[in-house]
Amino acid sequence: MKKTGAQIFVESLRKEGVNTIFCYPGGATLNITDELHHATDIKQIVVRHEQAAVHASDGYARASGKVGVCLVTSGPGATNTVTGIATAYMDSIPIIVFSCQINTALIGNDAFQEADIVGITRPCTKHNYLVKDVKDLARIIKEAFYIARSGRPGPVLVDIPKDVTANMADFHYPEDVHIRSYRPTYVGHVGQIKKALKLIASSERPVLYTGGGIISSGASKELRRFSEMLSIPVTSTLMGLGGFPGDHPLFMGMLGMHGTYAANMAVIESDLIIAVGARFDDRATGKVDEFAPRAKIIHVDIDPTSISKNIKVDVPIVGDSRNVLKKMIELLEQEKEDFKDYPSKIAPWVEQINKWMASYPLTYNRTGLLKPQYVIERIYELTKGNAIIATEVGQNQMWAAQFYKFIKPRTILTSGGLGTMGYGFPASIGAQVAFPDALVIDIAGDGSIQMNIQELATAAQFNLPVKIVILNNRYLGMVRQWQELFYERRYTWTPMDYAPDFLKLAEAYGVAGYRIEKEEEVDTVLKEAFMNKKTTIIDVRIDPYECVYPIVPPGASLKEMLIV
Amino acid sequence: MRHIISVLVENEFGVLSRIAGLFSGRGFNIESLCVAETMDPTISTMTIVTTGNEAILEQILKQLNKLINVIKVIDFKDMDYVSREMVLVKVNATEKNREEILRMVEIFRGRIIDVSAKTYTVMITGDEDKIKAFLTLIKPLGIKELVRTGPVAMLRGEKTIKMKEKHGKGEEDGQGVL
DSSP: OEEEHHHHHHHHHHHTTOOEEEEOOOGGGHHHHHHGGGOTTSEEEEOSSHHHHHHHHHHHHHHHSSOEEEEEOSTHHHHTTHHHHHHHHHTTOOEEEEEEESOGGGTTSOOTTOOOHHHHHGGGSSEEEEOOSGGGHHHHHHHHHHHHHSSSOOOEEEEEEHHHHHSEEEOOOOSSOOOTTOOOOOSOOHHHHHHHHHHHHHOSSEEEEEOHHHHHHTOHHHHHHHHHHHTOOEEEOTTTTTSSOTTOTTEEEEOSTTOOHHHHHHHHHOSEEEEESOOOOHHHHSSGGGSSTTOEEEEEESOGGGTTSSSOOSEEEESOHHHHHHHHHHHHHHTHHHHTTHHHHTHHHHHHHHHHHHHSOSOOOOSSSOOHHHHHHHHHHHHTTOSEEEEOSSHHHHHHHHHSOOOSTTOEEOOOSSOOTTOHHHHHHHHHHHOTTSOEEEEEETTGGGGSGGGHHHHHHTTOOOEEEEEEOSBOHHHHHHHHHHSTTOOOSOBOOSOOOHHHHHHHHTOEEEEEOSHHHHHHHHHHHHHOSSOEEEEEEOOTTOOOSSBOOTTSOTTOOBOO | OEEEEEEEEEOOTTHHHHHHHHHHHTTOOOSEEEEEEOSSTTEEEEEEEEEOOHHHHHHHHHHHHHSTTEEEEEEOTTSOEEEEEEEEEEEEOOTTTHHHHHHHHHHTTOEEEEEOSSEEEEEEEEOHHHHHHHHHHHGGGOEEEEEEOOOEEEESTTOOOOOOOOOOTTSSOTTTTO
16 A cells, blocks of 8 residues: 555654654644654654754663654754754764755755755765655665664764655565665674783783773673773773763773873873773873873774774774673683783782872862862762763863763763753753653753753653753853963853843743752752752852863873863 | 775765765865766766875775765775876967877877867877876977866776675774774
8 A cells, every 4th residue: 555755754663663753843844744643652752943853862862772863844944953963973873863855846946945954964974865756765764774773873864855755655664774885893803802802911001991882882781891800990981981880999980181180190101002982082082192102002993984093003893892892701701811810910000090099089179169069979979870961061061070970871961072062951851751750960051051941841841850950150161261271361252141040941931940059058959859840940059260170281191181 | 195096886866975075074185086887887986096194095995985875995005907097188289389299199199189270189098107298298389278087997907896795894804994
């Protein structure tokens, strides 16, 4: 039996097991929108701005591990998704953006609400499609899901003209995908893995440097086993947090620009960096020429382009982090004898790292006005890691990364690569939709939260009890901090005195609002707010001049940290 | 360093834009680019001449491979190959130099493909060195216009570029894919 494109679209989503989409309607979506009228099995979260639809599907994907799906209209609806797509692309998050397009016959004519979204998003998607014929629709959707979730995951955009959603075709959802030009490598080369183990055996100051690949490949168990077997200390990038327990004695904390003293010193002094699912981003490495100057480097990554891009690697291993770690563990177990004395051999190194951690822990000066770090510490103590934490971008993001101990994977949602302000709140909406009973907290700044504040309406409409903790310092704090440190305190453009009264704003949107001004209010208010079943804003008035420390000045080596 | 790369791609709309966008977005150079269908109409070959050091070339090859529509990437460096380019040159043909032009075209085994009262249009094919030599010699005679195709390349002997599908890269040889 023939079906319309809109019917094929909805049926294809069902075949992919999609039960949630984030959407915004327009003229070009109407055939699909109308078809979804009857689809009570697919939750449809209507946002207030298309950027938020993408971030929400991204947050949904990060929290659940499933592919996030959103649907928007043509022209401005489609162009509004670009920041969200670029965010997901930089962080390798599997989402599918369905954009509707004007009628095929009009494409290229500068028609009303026309934009060449396939052209616009080519450099920030893993792949994208324009569906020109309804006969191709099911196959393209199948391929889109496959491409988004396989290999190094990423966003895929599918542009569907309105006439394609009305035209009829037979519906067969393909069983398999066959793309002759796309075959990601999952299994690491055994010879390379053996070489890596040899290098490990001869090392004395090893460091495991892990990233988002641990999360996306689901390798946290294997990572922990591997690290514990050999007692190798672990440092993680922002994207890798939660991949290794934040309260584990072998965990040194985050490395890089705002990394811990111990992690950065360990990298500087190390004789072997074992990078797993991390990509040597400049925020992690500092000045590239002086990164790990004494170390050999083993690099495990599913994406060959990540290897030897920024740092020359000694033993490259292309493969899925989990698969490779599994194989390493297997080989270690076979060659137990060779590694029997390894932990005791590197004990002095671990001891040295413990000394660094004890002498220079993450800290802050608790005197004076309320400190943001204290607030984050209390959020951690009150939740014990049993929450999903989204962050915005800037100081709020770094304090969250430093002072909240992420115990489990998929509990931090943060725009690591692109650094998108306005990401956290819609992402926490996505996570809350995926896990209605979870405690989902967006750690925000007063600047970032205003970049997608309109989504309060979405959260309220769909009864999503997201907690927005605004670390309110009346500044664009991270930029202000750079102005303080590197531009002689000329606070140009960064004051945010003209912000709304967030409690009145909460009231206007019909959500709950709290304010914290002193340390002694923190626990009581947070506890009450976390129990509240409504969307909740917590306006926390913090010390406006608090800085994030340690900081490695931009372009400097990791050893040039400024600490408190 | 100058490299000739062949890229086998799906013959679909938008693929050229993906490749060109990759080069411009990542700051790689394209000296010349030549695209046409192969024997199999679903596949096109792009021959790209690019410049860059070893590390840049490695990134170019890997980034090209990463594109979903790219079936195969071949770097001709260290391979035994032939390459040819075609050039059309419109030369001032005065009474004095007509003979000289004809002689030159004959020596380089080119052809005159169009004639006017004041010009000859010369077609010449060859490898880089031959074309360079021809242009150096003809230049003093007065070139009015010049159009080049950019080179195309092929392996010497019986070897061919296998249309074999991308297999999981690195499965057999983790080093080879890098």
